[in-house]
Amino acid sequence: xxIIDMQNRLLKTLTGKSVDRPALWxxxxxxxxxxxxxxxxxxxxxxxxxxFNPDLATEVTLQPIRRFDYDAAIIFSDIxxxxxxxxxxxxxxxxxxxxxxxxxxxQICQFQDWQKFDQxxxxxxxxxxxxRQQLNTSKDLIGFAGTPWTIATYMIDQGxxxxxxxxxxxxxxxxxxxxxxxxxxxxxxxxxxxxxxAGADVIQLFDSWASIVPHQHRDLLLxxxxxxxxxxxxxxxxxxxxxxxxxxxxxxxxxxLCQRNLPAALGIDQNADLHQLHQxxxxxxxxxxxxxxxxxxxxxxALDRDIESILTLYRNRPxxxxxxxGILPQTPIAHVERVCExxxxx
Ligand code: CP3
Numbered sequence: 001x002x003i004i005d006m007q008n009r010l011l012k013t014l015t016g017k018s019v020d021r022p023a024l025w026x027x028x029x030x031x032x033x034x035x036x037x038x039x040x041x042x043x044x045x046x047x048x049x050x051x052f053n054p055d056l057a058t059e060v061t062l063q064p065i066r067r068f069d070y071d072a073a074i075i076f077s078d079i080x081x082x083x084x085x086x087x088x089x090x091x092x093x094x095x096x097x098x099x100x101x102x103x104x105x106x107q108i109c110q111f112q113d114w115q116k117f118d119q120x121x122x123x124x125x126x127x128x129x130x131x132r133q134q135l136n137t138s139k140d141l142i143g144f145a146g147t148p149w150t151i152a153t154y155m156i157d158q159g160x161x162x163x164x165x166x167x168x169x170x171x172x173x174x175x176x177x178x179x180x181x182x183x184x185x186x187x188x189x190x191x192x193x194x195x196x197x198a199g200a201d202v203i204q205l206f207d208s209w210a211s212i213v214p215h216q217h218r219d220l221l222l223x224x225x226x227x228x229x230x231x232x233x234x235x236x237x238x239x240x241x242x243x244x245x246x247x248x249x250x251x252x253x254x255x256x257l258c259q260r261n262l263p264a265a266l267g268i269d270q271n272a273d274l275h276q277l278h279q280x281x282x283x284x285x286x287x288x289x290x291x292x293x294x295x296x297x298x299x300x301x302a303l304d305r306d307i308e309s310i311l312t313l314y315r316n317r318p319x320x321x322x323x324x325x326g327i328l329p330q331t332p333i334a335h336v337e338r339v340c341e342x343x344x345x346x
Pocket of ligand 1: 026027028031
């Protein structure tokens with residue numbers, strides 16, 4: 001008898017196996033839209049205390065699974081643990097977002113103390129071990145990192161504002177960025193390997209600021225480093241790990257990315273034309289996305305319509321249901337429940 005498995009839908013989808021319905025999780029699923037998160041966040045005192053306390057990080061990682069029974073948990077951490085671990089101090093001030101010390105290019109690009117790096121990030125790995133122990137084996141655990149470019153923009157602009165003005169100037173001569181991209185590539189691959197060794201089943205790379213890079217530099221700054229990270233992970237572990245690449249705002253480069261034949265599922269943002277991409281890209285490539293976080297807030301008939309539109313693809317290609325970017329703090333819980341209901345009925 002042919003049995004379609006109802007367990008580990010994320011991992012199964014990413015490894016080419018059949019599932020009974022699309023896997024469901026949401027970017028930033030542990031966060032401020034959940035009252036239980038706000039409570040633990042207050043207990044922790046600061047965002048960094050929450051990230052670097054394995055018990056509390058485990059607790060907030062599991063909260064959205066308890067409430068919504070998503071198919072996967074994503075470890076509670078941040079992409080900016082990397083600059084912090086290689087010597088550029090990062091602070092989170094309430095309602096200000098991250099603020100980084102000035103970037104000391106030479107010192108950072110020569111970073112070599114990988115034991116200190118592992119030690120600094122050990123609470124993240126401990127949280128992964130604890131989460132894996134407490135998470136039902138039918139659920140997958142996602143480890144993650146930012147990409148070299150996206151982390152570099154925060155380091156160069158010190159996290160300030162959203163104009164990325166210094167990063168844009170640096171792009172005038174992209175070769176000057178290479179030493180920074182290279183050290184970040186090494187650090188990110190190491191962080192991902194450590195997460196897999198601790199128990200992560202799947203990894204996601206967040207390239208939230210990919211679209212700032214002009215087309216002619218995307219191989220150099222985005223896709224070559226992605227390829228390098230994939231090969232470093234493979235070399236270190238002796239096997240590949242299912243990887244989702246979320247390149248926000250660059251779906252116009254996805255055809256090119258597929259031609260490079262990198263073994264990655266593609267995260268798709270809400271401004272991309274999902275159905276056009278479906279026409280344009282090979283049918284075996286896994287898509288993840290792309291409900292608008294704003295439509296999720298608005299709810300109503302637009303929400304139902306957009307969910308159904310995404311679900312129509314699922315019959316014809318491997319598909320992971322997600323948002324097109326992180327869930328926003330003002331999102332009503334009832335609207336998230338509606339997503340769960342419709343995706344489970346697919
Ligand atoms: O998805 C999850 O639930 C796991 C946790 C997670 C966080 N950040 C927790 C967080 C993940 C996967 C991230 C990724 C992240 N962090 C990205 C890539 C995704 C994206 O949104 O584009 C980026 C760019 C960052 C950097 C970052 N962290 C910023 C710019 C900010 C401040 C803006 C904001 O959203 O408040 C953060 C803080 C942050 N990271 C919060 C959370 C829950 C909010 C801080 C708080 O609770 O006090």
